[in-house]
Amino acid sequence: MKLLQAFFLTLFTFFLSAVSDAQTGGGKISGMVLDDAKKPLDGATVTLLIAKDSTVVSTLLTRPDGSFAFQNLKGDTYLVKATYMGYRNYRSGPVVLNQQQPVNLPAFILPLAGKTLNEVAITGKKSYVQQKIDRTIVNVGALISNTGANALEVLSKTPGVQIDADGNITFKGKSGVLVMIDDKPTYLSAANLATYLRSLPSSSLDQIELMDNPPAKYDAAGNAGVINIKTKKNTTRGFNAVVSADYALGFYYRNNESINLNYRFDKVNLFANLAYNKQRTYRRLEIDRDYFDMNGDQTSSLKDISYFRPASNNTNIKTGMDYYASPKTTWGVVFTGTLSHDHDSSPVNSLLYGKNGELDSTINTLNTSRNSFKSGGVNLNYTHKFDSAGRALTFDLDYIRDVSGSNQLFVNNTFLPDGTLTNSTTLSDNLPATINIYSAKADYSHPLKGKAKLEAGVKSSYVNTDNAANYFNVINNVSTIDYNNTNRFLYKENINAAYVNFNKKLGRFALQTGLRLENTNGKGHQLGNVQRADSSFANHYTNLFPTAYFSYNLDTAGHKVFVISYGRRIGRPNYGSLNPFTFFVDKFTYFSGNPFLKPQFTDNYKLAYSFKSLFTVAVAYNYTTDVQNETIHKNGNVFISTTGNIGQRKTLDFSVNTNLQPAKWWSVNLYAEVYNNTYQGMFYSGYLHQSQSTFSGNGNNQFTLSKTWSAELSGFYDSGGTYGQFVTIPKGMLNAAIQKKILNNKGSIKLNARDIFHSFRPSGTITNIEGAHAAFHNFLDTRVVTLAFNYSFGKLTNVPKKRDTGGADSEQNRAH
Template sequence: MKLLPPFFLILFVVLFFNFANAQTAGGKISGSVLDEVKKPLDGATVILFTAKDSVVTSTQLVKQDGSFAFQNLKSNTYFIKATFMGYKNYRSGLVEVGQQKAVNLPAFVLSPAGKTLNEVSVTAQKSFVQQKVDRTVVNVGALISNTGANALEVLAKSPGVQVDADGNITFKGKSGVMVMIDDKPTYLSAANLATYLRSLPSSSLDQIELMDNPPAKYDAAGNAGVINIKTKKNSVKGFNAVASANIAQGFYGRTSESLNFNYRVDKVNLFANLSYDYQKTFRRLEIDRNYFDANGVQTSSLADISYFRPTNHNTNVKVGMDYYMSPKTTWGVVFTGNWSPEHDSSPVFSMLYGQDGQLDSTINTLNTSKSKFSSKGVNLNYTHKYDSTGRVFSFDLDYIRDISNGEQEFVNNTYLPDGTLTNSQTITDNLPSTINIYSAKADYTHPLRGKAKFEAGVKSSYVNTDNAANYFNLVDGVSTIDYNNTNRFLYKENINAAYINFNKTLGRFDIQTGLRLENTNGTGHQLGNAQKPDSSFVNHYTNLFPTAYLSYKLDTAGHNVLVASYGRRIGRPNYGSLNPFTFFVDKFTYFSGNPFLKPQFTDNYKLAYNYKSLFTLAVSYNLTTDVQNETIHKSGDVFISTTGNIGQQKTLDFSANTNLQPTKWWTVNLYAEVYNNTYEGEFYSGYLHQSQYTFGANGSNQFTLSKTWSAEISGFYNTGGTYGQFVSIPTGMLNAAIQKKILNNKGSIRFNMRDIFHSFSPSGTITNIEGATATYHNFVDTQVATLTFTYSFGKLTNTPSKRDTGGADSEQGRAH
């Protein structure tokens, strides 16, 4: 850690002298690329030609604000060509440049291509991965093996992202990532988030933005950064729709259907995303535990085998309207809904062995459960563009209400080795939960002279949660309240935030700095019962979160770019993690909350080299204090899982990403990383110190076999690593897919085989348990064959996209 500031200082000095030398010669041409309503076309390509012989001198992608600049040009006559998919190409007039002359051109305004699907054959395809200064963009539709998959499965293929058997997400070796949908948080617990992402079909997804160091405009929540899942958006004049249906076979069958449509007439734009998903999956979990006395002598052992067969019926609805009151002013409203009923029968077979290794007893647990989860939300948004320079004001108002209710019955029967029943226990529970979230935010962007931009914003959110746990002991048909576990937990939280952000271009340098202030106020109240008293806690804290990016072009064309960045983030406890309830898995495994959890803070440092957006090398270092992580401790023979603060985590990460096209018909994307996780801190069993290097890689090969046939092979591999107490073993996956376009390219049939060799089997060991050791092994239902039909109808013409971002930027991702 002590070496990092001098390292960045030396880097800055070297870049400064290179910059100073670069300013001594050469002309300059600058300008911007806009659409027909003067909105920046982020990602458009500009190509500089010499007029005499039409030779390409340089090529660039425009920035987010649509601007570009060709620098250090020789005295000559040039012209520029601007291109963007779905728009007509633009060719400038002749431009004379002298040795020290700077030419600022009027904005290039591109017009839509204006052709319908049956008039044009679209052959261009986005790269699977695109690199930007502050994020990595994954284009979901670029991989045909994503067909028929759900959002969680698509995430597992993204660079640096890992998803375990329970659906928990880590990013670049760190947990605590903030998952957002269309710039709004999901407001769900880890379990409910996994269920929700499994219910989102890939056909409704457009892009995934991976931000390990997000700018100040985003909430500071999420110590591992932000993953923003962007759904498909259409604002095409007239009617436009995409319908998709698939049938899949894994351990059990499953189906999903989706319809995304848009209708725009005059000043009104109506849109909707509708999907239904039926899933029945399977997982077998094996846990082996050994128990020891104070002298280290093994006293007993326990072998658990659990079977999970959840059945889900998931319905997702997103309906909205945009009203273009004027060319500069837009009002919008978006309604969202999710309904996910589930039922499961999860038997657990436990075998308890004595000191001599002989079977002592068996415990059969029948765990039957049914639950209902629903989430309803409304967003009102407003945008006003003052002029064509990019001066914009916007605000969002959000309200979200999540309701869940679960019922479980545990029947524990204990038998001697000869089959004699010695004990029977029945426990039932009812677990209702309600979360109300209110959020309001406003943002303002103001361009400044000299290619600079100032941004500022404010936000306030209020969350009110009400969780109850009602447990009963059932004996001879008579139900009595279990006061040891019955409780009710109320939690209220208010977060107030403000930020400023500044961008500036200085020659080959691009600078972005930001500062965010967040004030947090939380109160928790655990209601008592007939046998237990009330308890409560209050938290108030205010923090500053700076961010900084410095990029430098090593050549005049901008093909070689260095980027250094720094950011600080916070990981607030999930609402459910603060809930002190106890939840039963079986007789030997409990989950419980921790009302004394403290927030964790992370400092992120990163240095990256980027070549033509085709090749990226990066090294990053992260230091997290008061790390929140799942912890396992023992009480008698029972393992209790809770979230605790376990000291600090240091992560050193080296990564590389490349997009290659060896031939016209073959495209390759490869990502690889090596990272080291080190955990240190006080723990139940004394002092925890774990450190391990991990290698991870994923890649895809896309093949264009003809105008209507294409294929793909993709996969990932991970050597395993350490995550707090948990040390995982290697795992991986190989996928293949083939696609045929039909009906004049309006339709397609795709066949996808996921996890061909059924090699994805998350397993490992649990360390630092006082008086015990444990290993776990998962058999997961990931080997799935999917057949999908997709049909598109309507126009391809691009028109201004609607704004469907919201103000609830982090709270929902913490709901438990």
């Protein structure tokens, strides 16, 4: 660690000296590029030409604030040209420069291409991936194959992101990522988050922001970083709407419908997004377990084959109002709601074999379940801009309430090899859960002299959860309480935070640094019953989380950029993982909580080099202590899953992202990374030491066949890796899509095929289980063909973008 810190300090010193060397004399021409709503156009191309013969002197891209600057120029008469995809070009008049007096040009205003007084026809197309100093931006609509998919499927194709068979999300080979929607945390458990993302159609998504080292403004939670999913926002005057519908066929059928409405009049902006989907999916899970005695000789084996066919109905709504009290002040309110119901009948066939491979017995289990999830939230927000320089204050109040319930029935019948029934048991359960979340936060931004800015903010959140597990033994249709498994767990948590962030530009050099302080106070209470006593625990800790980014432009055009960054993050235990009671999964599998779980901390170091928007190369090193990971240990023939602290993890990651255009009709985005995960620490079976390197890659090809026809070919591959006890094998996916624009380009019909070769089958082994070895194999309903229709209508005149984000923070990702 000290060696790495010394290395980064040396590089920082080198950058400072390089910056001082770069501050040479010469003329300067600067300015800004804005759209017709006077918002900055980040990444616009600005070209400097000699006026007399139009010879190109230099070309550069605008910064995030829309600014540009040509430096070290000779005295002459110049022309400046600005272009941005989807917007009309701008060309200045003659600009006379002498080396003693810099020229600051008036802002260039670029109207949308094809814009009339009543509508906008955008002729350009966004790149699939865009790089920023502190994040990677993925434009969801740039991929045709995203049509008809849900948000979880869209994430699975995002560079560096992987989704396992249970819907758990990893980013760059690490679990514990914080998922946010419009800068607000989802406040959901991993299972409920997966359910919610499956119910969110891709037609409602705009961008996905990937931040492996988020700035201080964001919560420090999520040791693997932050994934921020930005939904579509209508920002136009008058009435406008976008409707979409699709029908998909995989193992079973599924359908999605959505509508986004917006109406702006005078000082009021009303909006509503509604989505409904109905789906039924299929999954076959096979688990093979071998048991050994003290001498290593096999004593028995078990083969489980489980079938899951969940059918669900999901409704999402988001509605609100913005009131523009003045040109500087905006008030807003946003209401969100989710309603989800699903049912499943999942048979499990368990075959138990003796040490010589002979069949000992068969256990047939029929699991039936009915589940519901309801979530409602309200956000009140306020924005005040003190001046045109960027001094602003924002404030958010949030309240979210989640209510979930599950009713399950487990019927287990045991048979001898000849089919004789030897035992039959029935177990039922009722699992209600409630979570209430309160949050308040304020952020202030203050520009300083010399292209510098100071940001600061405070936040406080309070979470109250109530989880119950009521188990019953059913004999002759009479239910009696199972006190061994019945429990109720209460948990309260308060997090108080404050941060400060500073950024400064100095010639070719840019600095952004921040510090966040978070104080955590948690208290858990396990209620007892007639057979078990009460128990409780409390945790209090305060931590500092620094972040820093240093960038240096290697050329005056800003095409070649070198970035170095550091950040520290925390991964707090999920609320359900702290619940100390045991939960029943099947006769051979239990889940047990761990009230002694400690938070994990990660230090992230990263070096990156970017050339224009063509490619980015990065190397990153992450060091995590008290790693939280799912662990498996054995009690007899029963596997018990729990979340534990298993020591430390070191990750070394090398990645490349490139955007190419081999031809006018063909564009390509490729992402590839090689990372090594090394786990070390004490474990149930002694000392755990797992290490493996993994190759992972995403790629997509976009083809423009004509003015109204386009196509796409995309996919990904993962070579498999190690994640604690779990070692996965290779998997991949290939997708294809074709699109036809109709109705004067306001509508489209798309046909999409996902996982054409049905090659996405997450499988692997579970190691370090004392006296046992296990392997798992999944067969998923991922080969799906979708036919989708999309249509937009209404007036399309740009107005300032509304506020629809809030301050509710990372606690929701840890719910239940």
